[in-house]
Amino acid sequence: DAGVIQSPRHEVTEMGQEVTLRCKPISGHNSLFWYRQTMMRGLELLIYFNNNVPIDDSGMPEDRFSAKMPNASFSTLKIQPSEPRDSAVYFCASSFGVRGNQPQHFGDGTRLSIL
Amino acid sequence: QQPVQSPQAVILREGEDAVINCSSSKALYSVHWYRQKHGEAPVFLMILLKGGEQKGHEKISASFNEKKQQSSLYLTASQLSYSGTYFCGTANTGNQFYFGTGTSLTVIP
Numbered sequence: 001d002a003g004v005i006q007s008p009r010h011e012v013t014e015m016g017q018e019v020t021l022r023c024k025p026i027s028g029h030n031s032l033f034w035y036r037q038t039m040m041r042g043l044e045l046l047i048y049f050n051n052n053v054p055i056d057d058s059g060m061p062e063d064r065f066s067a068k069m070p071n072a073s074f075s076t077l078k079i080q081p082s083e084p085r086d087s088a089v090y091f092c093a094s095s096f097g098v099r100g101n102q103p104q105h106f107g108d109g110t111r112l113s114i115l
Numbered sequence: 116q117q118p119v120q121s122p123q124a125v126i127l128r129e130g131e132d133a134v135i136n137c138s139s140s141k142a143l144y145s146v147h148w149y150r151q152k153h154g155e156a157p158v159f160l161m162i163l164l165k166g167g168e169q170k171g172h173e174k175i176s177a178s179f180n181e182k183k184q185q186s187s188l189y190l191t192a193s194q195l196s197y198s199g200t201y202f203c204g205t206a207n208t209g210n211q212f213y214f215g216t217g218t219s220l221t222v223i224p
Binding site: 035042043044045048056091098099100101102103104105106107108109 | 117144145147149155156157158159162164202204206210211212213214216217
């Protein structure tokens with residue numbers, strides 16, 4: 001079975017550029033999560049979708065971040081304009097059911113470096 | 116609202132036991148446990164949904180004390196493969212989910 005697929009695996013770009021991260025959840029899962037992980041702040045939830053609808057975006061840092069889920073098999077996280085402090089590993093995870101009741105399955109992550 | 120884990124780090128010799136604790140300030144209805152190896156994604160270990168329920172996974176088990184809003188992860192007869200960072204994830208009655216601060220576990224020969 002295919003797991004959660006994220007792309008790209010690595011991204012290096014200059015400050016001010018637009019960055020788009022992509023995620024394909026596990027087929028049949030109806031919850032999708034975007035996380036950011038840094039040494040200083042640990043694993044932070046950015047946004048949570050259920051049935052393609054954003055349910056909790058309280059973790060989105062600021063207006064420079066946006067996320068969409070146009071259908072059950074695809075989601076994007078966009079940063080525009082990017083800043084060096086956005087450098088982190090971004091994980092996408094999916095699960096079946098509502099948040100908290102089922103295991104979350106993580107993709108391999110995107111390592112983002114903003115110069 | 117982020118659950119607090121203790122200890123922050125622990126070093127064990129192969130075969131020794133360890134306990135990792137997770138404590139929340141909010142009422143919980145579930146606790147998850149994940150392990151993350153360096154450079155990899157977190158991997159699900161187990162989920163506890165009922166107060167006082169204990170679950171097991173290989174030689175790793177966990178308990179959930181709903182009244183105290185705490186969970187503990189027990190690693191017995193540790194193996195080198197157990198090394199990594201362990202995270203609890205808590206779902207509270209306000210329908211919020213947070214990962215804990217993490218516990219780095221290193222098993223040495």
